[in-house]
Amino acid sequence: MPHFQGLRAVQSQKTPRLIKSHLHYHVLPPALFKSKCKKIYVMRNPKDVFVSGLMLTKYLKLAAPDKSPEEFLETWLQDEEYATPWWRHVRDFWLHRDDPTILWLTYEHMVKDLPEAIRQIASHLDVKVTEKDVATLTEHCSFSNMKQNPSTNASWIGENSYVDKQFGGHIRKGRVGNWKEHLSEAAGNTIDAMVEDKLGDLDIQFDYGH
Template identity: 30%
Template sequence: MRGSFLIVMEVTNNYIKFEGVRVPYGVHTVESLNYAWKEFETRDDDVFNVTYPKSGTTWLQEILSLIYSNGDPTPVKTTFSWDRVPWLEQHSGRKQLENRPSPRLITTHVPFHMFPQTFFKTKAKVIYTIRNPKDVCVSLYYFSKIAQFMEYREDFQDFVALFLSEDIIFGRWFEHVKGWLTVKDNPNVLILSYEDMLKDPKANVIKICQFLGKELNDAAIDSVVEHSSFQAMKTNPMSNYSAVPNEYFDKEKGTFHRKGIAGDHKNHFTPDQEVEFEKIYKDCMKDFNISFD
């Protein structure tokens, strides 16, 4: 029920459940999740960067930062991404956002049913990015290897089973995406495709600018594209998470920015896994017409 919340502590794996959704404990608390859902006061000029994990979150943080600096790369080279576009539901959310001047750029992974209740009373905007779930699964697999707060399954087949279960962080991809697609026709919601952004980043930056009512000249748009490229972000210590302590990210096991491509699942899924995944996908998404190049 929307007016209540369920809390289940899983001490062994350092997770909590909130409204049926499993999230890492410590990074999140019951108080911070409840703040994001019920207490956060949305402003008319807030811009939300909403994603399922490993679907282009940091990329959009960079793009939004650069759009709002009119293409000036100084902010993305001097301020950490999580300070430029803070996380709504994390324990630092209230402190980061309460007194922040407008317009606020805000990042979140929360599913639709846990999104701030005040949003629909405002003119605030949401950008929701969708990525091929098989690539999301692969990216999450490698992320869980370095993220100390995540459950890791060394065998990829076991991880695919976890990804398809309700125990995966922030809930199943299918429910997360379907929840946000229910408001795709809302004029204050923009749905982006990770794959389309890879194919034509400039066109998508222009699309985002138009959605936000931001008029940037050609030089500024080119600067946004250049400084939000995968290579630029991978070598930028303000964006590549290299400054995160090893107690959170074991950087000996990998890097936050790995490939930044589409189709990497073809290097990991067996033919049988592809068939099984596609069957589940078609069943879960039969009422939603989306495809991935």
């Protein structure tokens, strides 16, 4: 990935910096959570996360194009896929959601009411925005715009021969409930059982797009 610079890109940024990460809470630097640095955590329901991961893995040719959701689910639940275990990622940040430097958002809320999410983010970052600003940002951050924006769509990945474009791209559909087009009832029930087993003691409400 010629455009991926990792920590070098972070170190070259000037303050204020924006850093995106998929890392689990327990592997992030402890100093991050002792600092006044503002953090924003975005959670998505596990079934759409699963399908998104499956499609991205096939797009990057890290999985065979004919690998079934059931086969991928087996390795996903065994913590052998990217950013797994998903449940620990969510659990650890949920337990710290009341930290004043952390803003907890859900992907589904952002899809349904992006203007309100923008206001929440602005408030968390102590940035004043007008309603005109909110309207401008809502249009700029719409899924259709982000899918076309080279700054967000990682189109440089598609310029390399190792991707399989039949599986979309870095930004694919972004819909809530797209999992219904890919998961069998049995696979969906397996994910439900995992959620109950690993997160059932927490008061987390998931929006599956029903």
